[in-house]
Amino acid sequence: MCHNIVDGRYHTPCGHFVAMSTRTQDCLRANCLFSRRHAHQFGCKSQGCIKMMSLPVKNPIRVSPTKCSTCREQRR
Structure with a gap:
């Protein structure tokens, strides 16, 4: 099945992933509604x-040694 690949930043202290961009991975199956070969x-x-995509895949392209902005705000 086709699925989205979400590029983003992974924050190691809190374990959160912040999305930055998304792209689609084509499965190239003739029976997949989302494929260009449908x-x-x-x-x-x-x-x-197939009328549903697989779950998106998170691709950490940046790794941050700090907490994400949401976790930093909750501390205040």
């Missing part, structure tokens, strides 16, 4: 087609 062009009503 067999049915418009208004797919086929029971055999």
Whole structure:
């Protein structure tokens, strides 16, 4: 199934992930509604087609040694 890849910053002290950008990973399956190779062009009503994406994948492109802004604000 197709899924989104979320690039972001991972804060090691609090363990939170802050999204910065998102891109789609195409599974290239003919029965996936989100793929560019989907067999049915418009208004797919086929029971055999995948109509949901997989859960997004978090890709930490930055690792921060500080707490995220939400956790810093809660401390005050």
